[in-house]
Amino acid sequence: MSNLDQTRVASRSTETTRAALIKAATSVFAEYGYGGGSVRLITQRAMANQAAVNYHFGGKDGLYREVLIEATRAFEENAFLDTEELDSLSPEDALRRYLHQFLLPLVKRDRVSRYLHIFAWESVRPSEVFSAFVAHSPPRIFLLAERVVRRFLPRDASAETVTFAMLWLAQQPMFFVRDAERLAQPPFSLKFDEDALERLVDTLATLSLRGLAGV
Amino acid sequence: MSNLDQTRVASRSTETTRAALIKAATSVFAEYGYGGGSVRLITQRAMANQAAVNYHFGGKDGLYREVLIEATRAFEENAFLDTEELDSLSPEDALRRYLHQFLLPLVKRDRVSRYLHIFAWESVRPSEVFSAFVAHSPPRIFLLAERVVRRFLPRDASAETVTFAMLWLAQQPMFFVRDAERLAQPPFSLKFDEDALERLVDTLATLSLRGLAGV
DNA sequence: CCGAAATTCAAACGGTCGTTTGAAGCGAAA
DNA sequence: TTTCGCTTCAAACGACCGTTTGAATTTCGG
Numbered sequence: 001m002s003n004l005d006q007t008r009v010a011s012r013s014t015e016t017t018r019a020a021l022i023k024a025a026t027s028v029f030a031e032y033g034y035g036g037g038s039v040r041l042i043t044q045r046a047m048a049n050q051a052a053v054n055y056h057f058g059g060k061d062g063l064y065r066e067v068l069i070e071a072t073r074a075f076e077e078n079a080f081l082d083t084e085e086l087d088s089l090s091p092e093d094a095l096r097r098y099l100h101q102f103l104l105p106l107v108k109r110d111r112v113s114r115y116l117h118i119f120a121w122e123s124v125r126p127s128e129v130f131s132a133f134v135a136h137s138p139p140r141i142f143l144l145a146e147r148v149v150r151r152f153l154p155r156d157a158s159a160e161t162v163t164f165a166m167l168w169l170a171q172q173p174m175f176f177v178r179d180a181e182r183l184a185q186p187p188f189s190l191k192f193d194e195d196a197l198e199r200l201v202d203t204l205a206t207l208s209l210r211g212l213a214g215v
Numbered sequence: 216m217s218n219l220d221q222t223r224v225a226s227r228s229t230e231t232t233r234a235a236l237i238k239a240a241t242s243v244f245a246e247y248g249y250g251g252g253s254v255r256l257i258t259q260r261a262m263a264n265q266a267a268v269n270y271h272f273g274g275k276d277g278l279y280r281e282v283l284i285e286a287t288r289a290f291e292e293n294a295f296l297d298t299e300e301l302d303s304l305s306p307e308d309a310l311r312r313y314l315h316q317f318l319l320p321l322v323k324r325d326r327v328s329r330y331l332h333i334f335a336w337e338s339v340r341p342s343e344v345f346s347a348f349v350a351h352s353p354p355r356i357f358l359l360a361e362r363v364v365r366r367f368l369p370r371d372a373s374a375e376t377v378t379f380a381m382l383w384l385a386q387q388p389m390f391f392v393r394d395a396e397r398l399a400q401p402p403f404s405l406k407f408d409e410d411a412l413e414r415l416v417d418t419l420a421t422l423s424l425r426g427l428a429g430v
Numbered sequence: 431c432c433g434a435a436a437t438t439c440a441a442a443c444g445g446t447c448g449t450t451t452g453a454a455g456c457g458a459a460a
Numbered sequence: 461t462t463t464c465g466c467t468t469c470a471a472a473c474g475a476c477c478g479t480t481t482g483a484a485t486t487t488c489g490g
Contacts (some may be wrong), residue, residue, distance in 0.1 A: 014436080017438090028476085032340075036250065039478060039479085041480090048438085049438055049440070050439090051438075051479080055438080059478075095427070103220075120339070123393075125247075135401075152427035152428060160411070161418055163403060164415055164419070165422060165451090167390070167398070168418070168422055171386070175382070175386040179339075182338075188382075190375070196375070199375065199376075202375055203383070204381040204383060208422075208426055209427055210425065210426040211423055211425040211426035212309075212380070212424055228457090229466080232467080232468090253447065254447080254449085264467095264469095265448090266451090266468075266469070270467070271467095274449075355438090
């Protein structure tokens with residue numbers, strides 16, 4: 001091997017620890033938010049030492065930044081929701097696809113679900129890390145929502161109207177995902193199995209398309 | 216005076232301290248949530264001693280409970296939004312009235328605005344105090360929202376559909392109130408003066424009434 | 431196998447949190 | 461004026477927080 005090839009060879013142990021910390025941090029931050037999630041709980045779940053966070057990521061904020069990078073990458077994967085796919089559908093189907101995709105965390109406790117929970121936390125009290133992170137690239141959920149509503153709004157709609165409608169649509173699924181646990185308890189007692197999810201998509205799509213007067 | 220009359224005469228100082236603490240706690244909890252608001256900041260704003268919270272309210276949670284009682288009382292005052300007034304209006308006007316009333320905190324920094332902020336916080340991570348508080352009486356914003364949507368939905372609509380629609384409507388204004396500060400900054404840069412508020416009510420009412428396809 | 435670099439580890443640091451403590455201040459009845 | 465109960469106060473307590481420290485351990489090229 002030449003010297004150039006071994007500029008920095010990360011040991012397997014390093015990557016293992018880093019990955020375990022990022023995975024644990026994702027679940028902890030999704031559960032308690034950035035401020036509410038503690039380094040001690042993260043390292044405990046990752047079965048790592050407390051100091052490992054500072055050693056590998058420079059601190060709690062560095063670890064969180066890494067989680068946000070992973071989250072962004074996951075959302076940018078075409079597998080989740082492609083902008084071209086949205087454009088290929090009719091406006092109505094694009095709306096239903098959008099709602100369905102962002103309501104999926106209700107029934108699936110997967111990686112994307114945890115990312116959505118993190119974004120839901122940030123929508124209440126944005127951390128400085130997150131603010132800096134999205135300063136120059138708005139979260140994908142907003143970009144996709146804008147793409148959907150633009151299909152419906154007239155061309156001469158004001159920028160403010162587009163923003164209002166975009167925010168209006170984007171926060172509809174986010175609410176149900178964020179408050180799922182609370183809605184599962186009295187007095188609402190909503191259990192979200194796959195059938196209930198379909199009915200929710202139906203209801204929201206109808207309301208978003210035709211409004212209350214069109215139900 | 217008989218002995219019965221002077222069972223317990225609260226000194227003026229007691230009520231002054233209590234009121235100052237409740238007022239300060241309302242603004243602090245509205246700003247940072249229950250978990251994020253500290254007793255030290257509250258007592259500092261109330262110009263009281265730290266121990267006063269425990270002396271007068273038994274602890275941080277007791278003080279918060281008092282704030283919630285005040286908030287509930289404020290919402291139950293007819294001055295805010297009367298159920299009979301809602302019923303006297305046409306469904307469309309009732310909807311607009313509902314939206315306008317719960318979007319008012321965008322331009323007014325009054326007492327009700329702070330209460331709405333507290334409820335917005337609780338919608339993310341409910342404190343035990345709040346959960347116990349509303350266990351047997353759902354927040355008024357939900358009751359009013361249900362009253363509005365029932366005017367539109369068919370009589371044979373399922374309970375689940377009514378709940379979906381009610382939640383859908385209730386969280387629309389809450390989102391803008393909760394995220395007002397964030398929406399005021401880039402990339403959204405929404406400034407909510409009275410005119411913008413009217414335009415937002417217009418947009419939301421149109422979307423809620425006729426949906427995206429009806430804009 | 432050796433030695434240097436990378437990584438892990440237990441312990442401690444300084445800070446903020448809610449709460450407790452016991453003395454000091456205060457107002458009104460005796 | 462003395463006394464007594466209510467209220468205030470500065471200080472401290474224990475718990476948890478993110479971070480730092482310096483030694484122990486592991487890793488791996490030479």
